[in-house]
Amino acid sequence: MQYESVIGLEVHVQLNTATKIFCGCATKFGAEPNSQTCPVCLGLPGVLPVLNEEALKKGILAGIALNCEVAEYSKFDRKNYFYPDLPKAYQISQYDMPVCKKGYIDITTENGMKRIGITRLHLEEDAGKSIHSEDKSENTSFVDLNRTGIPLAEIVSEPDMRTADEAYNYLQKIKSIIKYTGVSDVNMEEGSLRCDVNISVRLKGEEKFGEKVEVKNLNSFKAVKAAINYEFDRQVDLIEAGEKKLIIQETRLWDPDRQLTFSMRSKEDAHDYRYFPDPDLTPVIITSEFVDELKKSLPELPDQKRERFTAQYSIPVYDAEVLTSVRQLSEYYEDVIKNGANPKKASNWIMSELMGQIQDPEDIMNFPVKAADLASLLKLIDNNTINGKIAKTVFRDMIETGKKPEAIIEEKGLIQVSDTSEIEAIIDKILSSNQQSVDDYRNGKEKALGFLVGQVMKESRGKANPQVVNEILINKLKG
Ligand SMILES: [Zn+2]
Structure with missing residues (x-):
C-alpha cells in the first residue's frame, strides 16, 4: 500500500538584537555563564518586563x-x-493572538514550485541552558541563564509537506529569506535556528491525519531529513503490523549517533501549559504606517529576485532559485552580467563549474575568480578566442593563481585556431592516416565522425575551433 507522511515544521529563529526581549541584558554568544543576567531575566520577584x-x-x-x-x-x-532552565516557571510567549499569521513561502519540489502555508509567527523569550556534568558519578547539572530572555520568533508551518525533501527545502527557504532580511544569523550549529518536526503517516488519498509525533533535538538540516525518513518507516511498519495503536501523540528525541528517534514524553496539550495573558505586559498595537515603514526597509527577497531573474535573464526557474538562494551569490551573478557576460552562459557556468568549487556560497566575494574576470572568460568563449573545453582549464588556473584569463591564455598559448587553412592541414593529415574511419563514415557509420573530430582536436592540442573542424571535416568526407 502507498503511504505518505504529513509534515509540519516549527522553526525557532533567534533575532539578532543587541539586548534581550524584556530587559537590557546583552545577548552576545559565548560569554561567561550567567554574566549576562539581571533580576528581570532571572525571574526575581518585584520586577517588570518591558518589550524591546x-x-x-x-x-x-x-x-x-x-x-x-x-x-x-x-x-x-x-x-x-517547570524546568530547571526556566527561572520564572513560565515562558513569556504568544498564544491565541500572535503578532503575524497566515503567510506562505514557495519551495522547489521535483514537480515544480509548491506553496507551503505558514500558520503563524509569534514572539517569545528563550529559556536557559542546562549543562550536565560529563562525569556521571558527580550527578551534577549546571544552568546558564545567559540565553534566558533572548528574543525568538517561532514560525509554525501548516502540515503541507509530504516528503523529507520538501521539509528540507522548506527549511532552506526559511533560512534564505530570513538571512536576506538580516534579522537573524540563522545558524543551526550555533542554535540561532532550531527546528522541531511534527509528522504523521496516512494512506495516500486519505483525508484524515494520523496520530502525530513531535521530534526534537534536530541540530542539522541533515538530521531533520534523516529523522523524518526514520519516523515514516517506523510508523508505516507499526501500521502494517496491525499495531497502529502504538503510534501515539508524543514527543520523541532524535539520537544522531544511533540514527533513530526514541520516546521522551507523551506530548502536552495546550491546556497542560495553563496559558493566560501576561498581566505585566501591555497588548501590542501595530499601525499600518508602522508596517508600511518596515516593508520599505526590506531588500528584494529571494522569490521576487527569482521571478526577476527568470524574466530579465531568461534562465530556467530552477537555476534562478539556486542563484537567488544566497544574497551574495545572486549579487556575484549580476556582477558577472554587468561586466558584459551573456546571462544564460553566466548562469550555466556558475551552476556547473563554479558551485562545485566553493564550500559556502556566502563567501563568494572571497572566491579567487572575481566577477569581472569570469565575465572576461565567458566573453573569450563567445568571441571564439578559446573554446569551451579550454575555458574549463583556464578557469581552474584562474582559481589556483588568481590571474586574469587573458594572461593565462597568452602564457600557455591557448588561443583557439579558427584559421581554415591551418585546420585543413591537420584534417588532411588525420584523414590520410585513418582510412578505415573514413570508409566507415562513408558507409553510413555516423559514429566515425566523432572519432575523427576527436583526433583532429587532439592533434591541435584542443585549440582548434570545434565548429570549424566539424564543417570542414564533413565537407571533405562528402567530397
Ligand atoms: Zn536581563
Whole structure:
C-alpha cells in the first residue's frame, strides 16, 4: 500500500538584537555563564518586563518577508511549565493572538514550485541552558541563564509537506529569506535556528491525519531529513503490523549517533501549559504606517529576485532559485552580467563549474575568480578566442593563481585556431592516416565522425575551433 507522511515544521529563529526581549541584558554568544543576567531575566520577584521594540520590529520584518498578515492587536501570554532552565516557571510567549499569521513561502519540489502555508509567527523569550556534568558519578547539572530572555520568533508551518525533501527545502527557504532580511544569523550549529518536526503517516488519498509525533533535538538540516525518513518507516511498519495503536501523540528525541528517534514524553496539550495573558505586559498595537515603514526597509527577497531573474535573464526557474538562494551569490551573478557576460552562459557556468568549487556560497566575494574576470572568460568563449573545453582549464588556473584569463591564455598559448587553412592541414593529415574511419563514415557509420573530430582536436592540442573542424571535416568526407 502507498503511504505518505504529513509534515509540519516549527522553526525557532533567534533575532539578532543587541539586548534581550524584556530587559537590557546583552545577548552576545559565548560569554561567561550567567554574566549576562539581571533580576528581570532571572525571574526575581518585584520586577517588570518591558518589550524591546527592536525585537518586535525584527519579528514583524521576518513575518512580512514570509508573506504574513501583521496583527493590529496582539498580546503576550504566560506558558507555564517547570524546568530547571526556566527561572520564572513560565515562558513569556504568544498564544491565541500572535503578532503575524497566515503567510506562505514557495519551495522547489521535483514537480515544480509548491506553496507551503505558514500558520503563524509569534514572539517569545528563550529559556536557559542546562549543562550536565560529563562525569556521571558527580550527578551534577549546571544552568546558564545567559540565553534566558533572548528574543525568538517561532514560525509554525501548516502540515503541507509530504516528503523529507520538501521539509528540507522548506527549511532552506526559511533560512534564505530570513538571512536576506538580516534579522537573524540563522545558524543551526550555533542554535540561532532550531527546528522541531511534527509528522504523521496516512494512506495516500486519505483525508484524515494520523496520530502525530513531535521530534526534537534536530541540530542539522541533515538530521531533520534523516529523522523524518526514520519516523515514516517506523510508523508505516507499526501500521502494517496491525499495531497502529502504538503510534501515539508524543514527543520523541532524535539520537544522531544511533540514527533513530526514541520516546521522551507523551506530548502536552495546550491546556497542560495553563496559558493566560501576561498581566505585566501591555497588548501590542501595530499601525499600518508602522508596517508600511518596515516593508520599505526590506531588500528584494529571494522569490521576487527569482521571478526577476527568470524574466530579465531568461534562465530556467530552477537555476534562478539556486542563484537567488544566497544574497551574495545572486549579487556575484549580476556582477558577472554587468561586466558584459551573456546571462544564460553566466548562469550555466556558475551552476556547473563554479558551485562545485566553493564550500559556502556566502563567501563568494572571497572566491579567487572575481566577477569581472569570469565575465572576461565567458566573453573569450563567445568571441571564439578559446573554446569551451579550454575555458574549463583556464578557469581552474584562474582559481589556483588568481590571474586574469587573458594572461593565462597568452602564457600557455591557448588561443583557439579558427584559421581554415591551418585546420585543413591537420584534417588532411588525420584523414590520410585513418582510412578505415573514413570508409566507415562513408558507409553510413555516423559514429566515425566523432572519432575523427576527436583526433583532429587532439592533434591541435584542443585549440582548434570545434565548429570549424566539424564543417570542414564533413565537407571533405562528402567530397
Ligand atoms: Zn536581563
